[in-house]
Amino acid sequence: MFEEPLKLVLGLISGILFGVLLQKGQVAKFQKLMGQFLLKDFTVVKIMTTAIAVGTLGVHALVALGVAEIHVQTASLARVIVGGVLFGTGLAIFGLCPGTSVAACGEGRRDAMIGVLGMFVGAGVYVASYEALEPLFRSMADYGKVTLPEFTGTAPWPWAGALAVVIAIALALLERAHPKRLDAKL
Amino acid sequence: MKVWSPYVVGAGIGILSWFTFATADKPIGITTAFEYSAALTEQAAAPEVTQPYIEAKAKDGKVPKIDWEWMLVLGVFIGAYFSSKMSGDRAPGEQVPGLWGWRFGTSQRKRHAGAFLGGVIMMLGARIAQGCTSGHAISGILQLSLSSWIFAPVMGVAGMAVAFLIYGKEGRNHV
Numbered sequence: 617m618f619e620e621p622l623k624l625v626l627g628l629i630s631g632i633l634f635g636v637l638l639q640k641g642q643v644a645k646f647q648k649l650m651g652q653f654l655l656k657d658f659t660v661v662k663i664m665t666t667a668i669a670v671g672t673l674g675v676h677a678l679v680a681l682g683v684a685e686i687h688v689q690t691a692s693l694a695r696v697i698v699g700g701v702l703f704g705t706g707l708a709i710f711g712l713c714p715g716t717s718v719a720a721c722g723e724g725r726r727d728a729m730i731g732v733l734g735m736f737v738g739a740g741v742y743v744a745s746y747e748a749l750e751p752l753f754r755s756m757a758d759y760g761k762v763t764l765p766e767f768t769g770t771a772p773w774p775w776a777g778a779l780a781v782v783i784a785i786a787l788a789l790l791e792r793a794h795p796k797r798l799d800a801k802l
Numbered sequence: 803m804k805v806w807s808p809y810v811v812g813a814g815i816g817i818l819s820w821f822t823f824a825t826a827d828k829p830i831g832i833t834t835a836f837e838y839s840a841a842l843t844e845q846a847a848a849p850e851v852t853q854p855y856i857e858a859k860a861k862d863g864k865v866p867k868i869d870w871e872w873m874l875v876l877g878v879f880i881g882a883y884f885s886s887k888m889s890g891d892r893a894p895g896e897q898v899p900g901l902w903g904w905r906f907g908t909s910q911r912k913r914h915a916g917a918f919l920g921g922v923i924m925m926l927g928a929r930i931a932q933g934c935t936s937g938h939a940i941s942g943i944l945q946l947s948l949s950s951w952i953f954a955p956v957m958g959v960a961g962m963a964v965a966f967l968i969y970g971k972e973g974r975n976h977v
Contacts, residue, residue: 631877666812699931704960710920734921
């Protein structure tokens, strides 16, 4: 029922830090997330891409040092395409994503709490209908738990380096086109 | 301070991912904890319903439990609670979000229904895809996971399409 206590404490610490970052980044807010989907406010993309650029370099260094391993989900086309469409649809209706909705609950937002309850129900639907969903998962190709470097038979470093550089350049251009907004309606 | 620069927050999340990989060898993710909680609840109430799911997980060497990720989700709540308390950035009473209010009116009940329905659909999608904005779109993309590089653009385009469908171009004046 429970994982070892040290892991639980580490999870809690990581979560608290994540919660503070999401809250300070203003992304535990409906208006910010919908502002991104309506292409008006680019805070969400700025945060996510910066996290990816910084994260990919460090995580690949840790993997190279043998401290950590890569943990990816299977590239089942049916899973990621059907799941992705449902996920984007639900997110645009709710206005918060899983992590930011939990953070929004921490901010005391009642609608986020109701949405999280809905998320719990959604997870229950998935578990209870697993048998019915399985044929769907097998209806398209599944490339397994692979990374882009593995899939293409190349080394990970050029990918991680190029990704970080491309993001840095794109963010510099994005910042010029969409600087920090002072008129955001929260 | 109430607001940090998105670049500071983004870099912070990136460094946090180093921390989670270094200390627990785990990527940041949110929705597996919901799946496990729902599975444990359903298993207690109606074990026969969860049987196929539990068996499939066992084949993967996994058992639903209260784990690192479950505590991460709890931590997000706690962290956001204290962060918002200390900077006075709490929910503004019972108001509905401005964009929602402009489109659907100020009824609390309507907003709650929308949040619930959206939450159900979003989480069903997350579990089918085995990841969310955190697990796929940040952790998976940074690990160069093939599944995440497909998921992220699909969910982004779907989200934008539905957002414009619901609120239209004029909605942009209300965020």
